[in-house]
Amino acid sequence: MQLFFFTVLLVLGFPFIMTEVVDSFKQCSGFFFKEEPPKINDILERSVSLDDNRYKLICQKYNGKNRYATLYDTKNKIPVFSAYTYNGRKISGRPKIPWMIEPQLELTDEMHKPCVSQACTQDYFNQLNLCRGHLFPQFHAADEDTAKSTFTLTNIVPQIKTFNSRSWNRMEENVKKVMDSHCRVEKGRSKILAYVLTGAVPSQNNPMKGKVNIPSHMWTAFCCYNRKSKKWESQAHWAENIDESNDKGKTISKKSLKDLQDFLKINYTETILFKDQCSEMLNAHVSQPLExxxxxxxxxxxxxxxxxxxxxxxxxxxxxx
Missing domain, CATH: 1.20.5 (Single alpha-helices involved in coiled-coils or other helix-helix interfaces)
Known part of the structure; x- marks a missing residue:
């Protein structure tokens, strides 16, 4: 009865995405290159969580279809990463939808306050310098339902507002242009396809409202078949989550996959994001559209x-x- 009552309160009080917390990412493996999720030391290996009490595997489902995958840290209450496929943008505008939570992260045998295992919208209220920063950005979504599905707080971390709106946003826009220009299905013709991973490095003892970890860094990488070189190649970026009020023109330079993995090993933990086939760097220049x-x-x-x-x-x- 307590579980039922809590579920009713959760449904009535908070919008939620019809998601699925799973035992293995094999249930939504299509969002990973060669259907293999990253290997993260002491956290994720062979598609399963090494600490299921803390790190939850989520197949992000909306309107009956899996849209992307997220590894969520219930202690820091931020995602470790979100994984998605980029297939080009076929819609325009930002969807109007309330922020959602993941009900399966909250259903327990005991009564407690909502959002004990995840962030809530209220956690972001009255935060003058912080905003909700997408890992899977809505403007990388191919269709409206997928764009709407990105508005869940398990796909969000606290980002410094100027960092989110300036250098990080410019980088996301530029990466989109590169994927539009160069990334194609290996044996197809003109269909766009790239495998993307975006994540956050938790800070040391820097919680928002004493609850939600404010990441020290953000990182992202994609792997795709480069239609020009005819090879699988990757590109990576990372940056510090800091105020950019005095550095309006800051840019985030592209790096190799190895550079990013070396950075994560030093600043987070040993991580292998993609298979060896993606190790070569995609050096794309997109100031002029390709023929x-x-x-x-x-x-x-x-x-x-x-x-x-x-x-x-x-x-x-x-x-x-």
Whole structure:
């Protein structure tokens, strides 16, 4: 009865995403390169949590479909990382949706206050210098439902406002351009595909409202098949989560996957993000749009031909008259 009563309170009081806390990431392995999640020392190995009481595996589900995957730290109340596939942006604008929580993280056999195992919207109230920073950014989502699914607090960390809106946002925009220009399905034609991991390095004893850890650093990396080099390549970024009020033009330089893994080993723990096939760095310059490759040109020609063939005879009479 207590569990039922708590569940009712949770549902009535807090918007939530229909998610699934799982025993293994194999249930949503498609968001990882070669279907293999990262290996993180003492935290995650072979798709399972090494400390299931603290680190929870979440297949982020919305409207009946898995949208991405998150490894969540219930002690620090921030995600370790979120993993998603980038397939291009097919919508515009920011969805209007309330922030959601994960009900499965709260269901226990005992009554207690909501959001003991995760952050709540209230934790972010009256924070003048902090904001809710996405790991899977909504403008990297391919469709509206996926964009909405990113508005869960298990995909969010406290970020310094100026860091979030300046250098980190510019980096996310630039990475999007690189993936749009260079990343394709290996055996396809023009379909965009990149595997992305974005995470946070917890700070030492720096909680927001004595509860939610404010990360010291943010990091991100993607791996994709480079349509120009015809190889699987990666690109990585990381930066300190600090105030940038006096450094409005700050940029976050691209690094190699090895550089990022070395950084995480020193500042967090030993981590292997992608398989060896992604070790080579993708050095892309996107100031000028790339010309469509032969496969894309072929697709466009085929689409035009199909359209012309579909025209009725009376239209052809008008065109040729």
């Amino acid at each position: 469509p490759d032969s496969d894309e040109q072929y697709d466009e020609e085929q689409s035009l031909l199909a359209f012309l063939i579909s025209l009725p005879a009376k239209v052809w009479v008008t065109i040729l008259a």
